[in-house]
Amino acid sequence: MPKSSLVFTSWYLLVFNTYLKGVFLMKEDLIDKEILSGDDAIGRGAIEAGISLATSYPGTPATEILQYIARHFDGDAEWSVNEKVAFETAVGASYAGKRALCSMKHVGVNVASDPLMTAAYLGLKGGLVLAVADDPSAYSSQNEQDSRFYAKFAKIPCLEPSDSQEARDMTIIAFDLSEKMGLPVMVRAVTRVCHAYSPVTLVPVRDQNPLSLQKDPANMIAVPGNVLRCHNNLNKKQEDLVKWGADSGLNRIFKNGQKKGIIACGIGHAYAREYDPEYAILKISYYPFEETMIEEFVKGLEEVWVFEEGEPFVEEIARRYSSLVKGKISGEINSTGELGPDVLDEDTSSSTSNQPSHVLPMPLPSRPPVLCPGCPHGRFYEALKAVKPAFTAGDIGCYTLGANPPYQIIDSCLCMGAGISKAAGIAKQGVKRVAAVIGDSTFIHSGIPALINAGYNRANILVLILDNSSVAMTGSQPTPLTGITAKGVEGGKVSLEDICRACGVSSVEVVDPYDVEKTKVLLNAKLDAEGVHVVISRRSCILVKKRNSQ
């Protein structure tokens, strides 16, 4: 906690300057103003809040949060092997009394949800902020799930910024709130906050918390004897969370006699302001809130819109207090795809990137993403296609582009690490020549248990690990296979072959995908063989080579 209450108050006010109008801004504390992306701003906010650790797994649009911290922070910033480990590591730092930021994309929270749910029950020591980047319209994801539900499910507070300045401010606020309530706090951003740049006023970096390792068995050991008491404590905190929110000014009504209004959450507020001053605005940046706030806002309004990215989370509440609510449930706003700024315009298509070219007299050729020229996956797929597997269960990475023309060789993609498990499930139904394709990073993330399982439970599958020494799709991040850490220094290193052999498989072979003929022969033989066989297709991502040669 900060040293004195006076310092705390003035520093707190400084951070609140964006939405508590008239608060005195202490110029001598300002260093600079910079154009930052929302991701950068969250990273900057975490550093300014005095973190001792940042953990993450790459995932668009969250990746740049950890990258910013790794570049600008002298302390510890790591690419964890997956989001569950990232979150648990952050919990460890919290138990040592230190502040930690854990960042990930929305589907990453699915992976981290086990420790998240129980950490909320037990409570925390040092502040822990979970920064989540949702992807409305799923520009780079498998779904467009809404992370606010996780905050509600876990009974933790959620702050939702509408631009970079707020992303920075709310990250700092989140750390203070986390320590005040002894809970993880979510900061929920979306693509149009994460990858949008706007000015941010930098503030001085606060000191890190001192080391203070706690032993508190009643609140650190989740066993049946502790659960009901912890659950009770968590429930009691909910009232405090609502009260804190009401006093914070994070949710505000901007009303001046208008008869129409917009309830605007997060980025929705940025879009709502474009329709000023015709519409009164209820700005929502904090959950949970007292529903009377909504009731008060909609009173007397002849038309109420709800602007929110994701599911009609707030709209459902609003509908209890007004029969004039327009949004995703009533159908005026598309229930899928991102909100976009054109919400109240006549032709409301939700995704600005998929606009029909109705202005033009002819259809235009599309330009889908393709594998880079010279990509090793391309050569590998030539070989795989030639040997005609019965089914190729795919996974997540650049290699998922093998589902598109000209290859169309990947038959499924579900979530991280699922390729191997799906293949095993199919093969166990008696289907022969079933293959699984998975990248090296995805394999380390969550493929290992699936590989052990396939051998242990006797599935006959061919597991193809495409090892390009990189988490390529997200921008070539390093992994334990390369032995370089997020800060660019040497870390521990593991061997893919050794891991596969240790998983109890029948064989492990390595092949160079540029040798298409040799690969074809090998794949064909292995597809027919009984047991679990691994073929590692090994060649560096060409972007990694390009970067290394610069």
Add this chain to the structure above:
Amino acid sequence: METVNVLFSGVGGQGIILSSMILAKAAFQAGYMVKESELHGMAQRGGSVISHVRFGEEVHSPLIRKGKADFLVALEELEGLRNVFYLKPDGRIILNRKKVVPPSANPDIAPYPEDTESLMKSMGFSVDSANALGNAKVENIIVMGILSRHLSFPLSIWEKVIPSSVPSKTVEINLAAFRKGRDIAEAKAA
């Protein structure tokens, strides 16, 4: 002052994100509120890239609304056409005369349009076009030079922002490309 909206479009690798950051920084140096918005990932993979830059007294949305863009900077012809719906009816297109045919294009279903510039003019837009052949590496900066003639920022701001945005050994080449773009625009106006 009305917010000025500039949309950049092109193919991955053409430096669209760099161009939009240069404009955003220039606007910021000139004292305006600015927001820039982009999508990552498709650049390396030859996909479509667009970025939005908005600057003015007050800017809220990071995205330009349909029919509200003052300028469409099209670094590639097809991507320019794809995004004309963003333009105001009297909007201006800064066009780099360059065609990058998508590898998966099917000429029977959707052929690559022939004369992009005439098509754009026939829709009522003003078009400034340039051909950066031989200078492909700096085509994005040449086009910025053309755009700069239509904006109110003094030259000194551009000459400060561009060097701080590009690798130091390319500063001279980029400044020369920028001036070339400005000359092209000036010659056309004359």
